[in-house]
Amino acid sequence: MRWMIAVTAVAALLPFGLSGEYALLVATQLWVFYMVVVGLNLLTGYGGQTSIGHGALVAVGAYVAAIGMVDYKLSFWLALPLAMLGTGAAGALMALPTFRLSTWYFALITLGFARVISGLLVELEPITHGFSGVIGVPMPRVGGYEFSGRAFYWLVLALAFLAYLVTSNLIGSRYGRALMALRDNPLAGIGAGISLGRLKIMAFVYSAALAGAGGAMFAVQKTVITPEDFTTDLSIFFLLVVVLGGLGRRHGPLIGALAFFLLPELLTDLQKWRMLIYGAGLLLLTIYAPDGIAGALEGWFGRFRPRKAAASAPVSALPQLAGAELAVAAVTKTFGGVTAVADLSLQVPAGTVHAVVGPNGSGKTTLLNLITGFYPVDGGRILVAGTDVVGRGATAIARGGVRRTFQTPKLIPGLSVIENVMLGAFTAETASLAEVALNLPRARREAAERRAEAMSYLRFVGLDVRADDPAGDIPHGQQRLIEIARALVGRPSLLLLDEPAAGLSLAELDGLCALIKAIAALGTTVVIVEHHLDLVASLAQSVTVLDRGHLLAAGTPEAVFRDPGVIAAYMGARALSGTEASHAA
Amino acid sequence: MYLDVLVQALTAGSIYALVGVSVNVIYRPTNTFNLAQGNLVMLGAILCATILGQLKLPWYLAAGITVVVISGIAWLTHLVAVAPILSRPGGGGHGWLVSTLAVGILIEDAVGKIVGPDPQRLPPPPPLSTELGALGVSSYQVALVAGVVAIVAALEIFYRSRTGRAILAIAEDRDASLLWGIDPTRLARMSFVLSGVVAALAGILAGPVFYASVGLGGSLLIKGFEAAAAGGIGSNRGVILAGFFIALLDAITARALAPGYQDAVSFVAVLLLLLVRPQGLMGRTNLRTV
Numbered sequence: 001m002r003w004m005i006a007v008t009a010v011a012a013l014l015p016f017g018l019s020g021e022y023a024l025l026v027a028t029q030l031w032v033f034y035m036v037v038v039g040l041n042l043l044t045g046y047g048g049q050t051s052i053g054h055g056a057l058v059a060v061g062a063y064v065a066a067i068g069m070v071d072y073k074l075s076f077w078l079a080l081p082l083a084m085l086g087t088g089a090a091g092a093l094m095a096l097p098t099f100r101l102s103t104w105y106f107a108l109i110t111l112g113f114a115r116v117i118s119g120l121l122v123e124l125e126p127i128t129h130g131f132s133g134v135i136g137v138p139m140p141r142v143g144g145y146e147f148s149g150r151a152f153y154w155l156v157l158a159l160a161f162l163a164y165l166v167t168s169n170l171i172g173s174r175y176g177r178a179l180m181a182l183r184d185n186p187l188a189g190i191g192a193g194i195s196l197g198r199l200k201i202m203a204f205v206y207s208a209a210l211a212g213a214g215g216a217m218f219a220v221q222k223t224v225i226t227p228e229d230f231t232t233d234l235s236i237f238f239l240l241v242v243v244l245g246g247l248g249r250r251h252g253p254l255i256g257a258l259a260f261f262l263l264p265e266l267l268t269d270l271q272k273w274r275m276l277i278y279g280a281g282l283l284l285l286t287i288y289a290p291d292g293i294a295g296a297l298e299g300w301f302g303r304f305r306p307r308k309a310a311a312s313a314p315v316s317a318l319p320q321l322a323g324a325e326l327a328v329a330a331v332t333k334t335f336g337g338v339t340a341v342a343d344l345s346l347q348v349p350a351g352t353v354h355a356v357v358g359p360n361g362s363g364k365t366t367l368l369n370l371i372t373g374f375y376p377v378d379g380g381r382i383l384v385a386g387t388d389v390v391g392r393g394a395t396a397i398a399r400g401g402v403r404r405t406f407q408t409p410k411l412i413p414g415l416s417v418i419e420n421v422m423l424g425a426f427t428a429e430t431a432s433l434a435e436v437a438l439n440l441p442r443a444r445r446e447a448a449e450r451r452a453e454a455m456s457y458l459r460f461v462g463l464d465v466r467a468d469d470p471a472g473d474i475p476h477g478q479q480r481l482i483e484i485a486r487a488l489v490g491r492p493s494l495l496l497l498d499e500p501a502a503g504l505s506l507a508e509l510d511g512l513c514a515l516i517k518a519i520a521a522l523g524t525t526v527v528i529v530e531h532h533l534d535l536v537a538s539l540a541q542s543v544t545v546l547d548r549g550h551l552l553a554a555g556t557p558e559a560v561f562r563d564p565g566v567i568a569a570y571m572g573a574r575a576l577s578g579t580e581a582s583h584a585a
Numbered sequence: 586m587y588l589d590v591l592v593q594a595l596t597a598g599s600i601y602a603l604v605g606v607s608v609n610v611i612y613r614p615t616n617t618f619n620l621a622q623g624n625l626v627m628l629g630a631i632l633c634a635t636i637l638g639q640l641k642l643p644w645y646l647a648a649g650i651t652v653v654v655i656s657g658i659a660w661l662t663h664l665v666a667v668a669p670i671l672s673r674p675g676g677g678g679h680g681w682l683v684s685t686l687a688v689g690i691l692i693e694d695a696v697g698k699i700v701g702p703d704p705q706r707l708p709p710p711p712p713l714s715t716e717l718g719a720l721g722v723s724s725y726q727v728a729l730v731a732g733v734v735a736i737v738a739a740l741e742i743f744y745r746s747r748t749g750r751a752i753l754a755i756a757e758d759r760d761a762s763l764l765w766g767i768d769p770t771r772l773a774r775m776s777f778v779l780s781g782v783v784a785a786l787a788g789i790l791a792g793p794v795f796y797a798s799v800g801l802g803g804s805l806l807i808k809g810f811e812a813a814a815a816g817g818i819g820s821n822r823g824v825i826l827a828g829f830f831i832a833l834l835d836a837i838t839a840r841a842l843a844p845g846y847q848d849a850v851s852f853v854a855v856l857l858l859l860l861v862r863p864q865g866l867m868g869r870t871n872l873r874t875v
Contacts (some may be wrong), residue, residue: 048678048679050679050682050683052620052682052686084819093856094856096856096860097857097859097863098858098859099860099863100863101863102857103679104617104618104679104682105814105859106618107682108618108810108814109622109805109856110805111620111807111810112810113806113809113851114680115804115848115852115854116849117801119845119846119848119849120849122845122847123843123845123846123849183678184678209605232803236690239683239686266621274695275690275694276690276691276694276695277693278690278696279687279688279689279690279691280687280691281687282683282686282687282690283665283666283684283686283687283688283691286666286670286680286683286687287665287666287670287684289668290680335650335761379665393603417656422695458853
């Protein structure tokens with residue numbers, strides 16, 4: 001923030017130092033392109049959705065504004081929002097099909113879109129004027145005053161700063177955290193009840209709207225726009241700037257844009273080799289410096305910066321949770337020809353701890369994935385607090401208060417520990433997108449409340465001292481505790497833990513046991529999938545034993561662990577007959 | 586009148602399908618997509634035309650050299666631009682999208698600088714000809730469709746072999762196949778080379794019917810992707826079907842509206858299909874994610 005204000009202040013004084021119109025033109029263009037790159041960084045850097053067609057969105061914005069102002073005599077102040085609306089709509093149409101698809105589809109769809117647009121700019125001649133383009137785009141006016149030269153530069157600069165500010169607010173908010181989950185660990189996002197499809201569309205519409213605004217400015221600045229202005233090179237240029245500056249770094253777009261524009265001489269001399277330089281630059285950066293200049297700077301300066309002392313954020317008292325009853329009735333799941341769970345039923349009364357045990361491959365984790373909606377159920381019913389959740393989808397089930405942890409912890413390495421926990425409270429926030437984008441009082445108050453809440457759950461699991469460390473630096477055993485805190489912050493009525501004790505030391509195991517008891521004391525229903533029978537015996541009120549997808553035994557831990565069938569499944573039938581034989585002898 | 590639309594669709598559709606199949610070859614073991622694929626096809630067509638035109642070598646020798654060179658570039662692409670990213674902890678995100686895009690840019694720009702923007706003519710292999718015969722079909726077009734079917738059939742037979750099944754096993758479960766002693770990196774490298782072979786063949790086959798020019802790469806990448814996505818990633822039969830549908834739609838659009846609209850119409854059609862059926866015509870949904 002401080003940096004951006006300083007740079008903007010210097011940039012605002014720049015026109016007084018620059019001689020000649022050409023320098024002012026280049027400086028104006030820098031801030032036009034900066035605006036576009038800021039949006040691309042949110043989408044590609046933070047959200048991980050690579051757009052290879054951003055130049056085409058700029059083209060749509062430029063043409064909407066230019067046609068509006070030239071052919072329909074609209075004022076700039078109407079043409080600008082129209083351009084943003086137009087590109088936003090184009091963005092939504094493009095992102096809609098990728099709702100449920102893998103990320104790389106999106107990249108190719110943006111590429112295809114760019115080709116289609118560059119064809120249509122020529123083909124739709126009655127509207128776009130074909131090869132000759134739109135000529136004579138007027139400068140913005142207020143009354144009799146015309147924004148030209150320096151005044152237009154300052155207007156562009158102001159809008160670029162505004163774009164930075166709003167984007168910055170979004171990135172620091174729950175939306176920014178959710179975007180990084182989408183990029184680094186989508187399952188963590190789904191488990192927190194975040195609708196990733198909607199998030200993708202939102203990010204793309206936002207970044208398209210910024211590209212549209214950039215396009216409108218571009219049209220005004222150039223006064224003439226032709227299809228030639230929007231070749232594939234432009235899209236590649238935007239991508240290169242954001243990769244060079246640093247993907248997913250707040251100041252990446254600024255650094256990238258400055259680096260590019262401070263070397264204008266180089267680019268004019270080597271114009272012929274431009275694409276070769278772009279290609280080589282993109283390749284080398286992605287392989288050797290995927291975090292760009294900003295990432296490298298962070299690496300150098302980070303070493304000298306003292307580690308932040310643990311935050312002294314206020315801590316709020318933990319609320320009691322209302323446990324929900326879980327009833328699984330005759331549930332079946334097959335993968336191809338393999339039956340993973342067969343006609344399984346179990347009952348977990350509200351507010352109790354239930355354990356699911358069984359050898360590897362017995363269907364424990366599959367059962368957990370069925371309850372949480374990560375796998376669709378082939379047959380049977382699953383009732384949470386009396387409501388059938390079958391077919392509702394993982395996101396909706398998580399929103400309904402069913403939270404889980406994963407066998408291998410799924411954290412967002414680029415976020416701090418506390419931000420990872422806050423991800424779990426995504427659905428609890430009520431401040432609207434606009435309030436968050438403008439950082440209005442309600443959004444700020446709510447953010448502070450969420451942080452305090454996350455802090456109190458971190459203290460609950462004993463990790464409050466590491467709240468501000470990057471989650472990627474945390475050892476495996478503690479990552480699991482962060483995941484538990486993330487699940488708890490969502491105020492679950494049913495909490496499912498997938499092998500929480502795997503790989504823990506004996507001392508950590510005692511801590512985990514005490515923690516799960518404390519969680520149960522909060523009131524939520526706990527289902528734990530676990531191998532560690534001692535842990536199960538000391539925690540669970542009831543146990544279900546699975547073997548190859550079938551129910552082997554159910555009841556209290558004492559009764560179940562004495563069951564010969566269970567012993568046979570766990571120790572192997574031969575071990576059992578061996579003991580009997582030695583008894584007989 | 587309608588027949589030539591159909592013939593055109595069959596010709597272009599087999600090329601789209603072949604590019605889509607070359608996409609599948611890489612996607613199966615690596616879950617990646619080589620964005621340089623279109624430019625490899627383009628380079629295949631231009632290289633073969635250049636060898637024939639400049640060195641006057643026999644047709645089949647020129648085609649053989651082209652296949653070797655293109656698959657070598659595909660191997661290099663994997664070595665330089667894909668393997669280093671996939672070996673990062675966490676798979677390096679989607680960095681391969683940008684790095685393979687960069688390789689594509691480098692190929693396209695280098696070809697543009699060396700060969701120039703003029704389209705090259707690649708003659709059909711003797712004794713075939715592109716002269717339209719009876720029914721408005723040339724002997725080359727018949728051979729082209731048959732050739733594409735043969736290539737895909739050969740690939741399907743390959744996937745039944747021991748190595749082929751190992752590649753499909755990685756696609757199913759990378760960790761489990763490691764336990765079975767399958768080396769995913771080796772098979773990924775092999776798949777890149779194989780997809781280079783298919784891309785080169787696609788280029789050589791496309792040369793006599795399309796003009797071999799620098800711009801061909803970008804358009805074939807999109808058509809190949811559309812065929813692969815609409816057919817269902819991983820399913821070669823679906824890709825062939827989708828390739829023909831897209832080409833048919835293109836031919837109809839060109840006839841009914843104008844050739845300039847054909848990219849837009851097929852693009853929108855594929856988007857609509859993906860909206861209704863994300864897994865494509867014949868793809869299957871992959872469930873085991875957790």
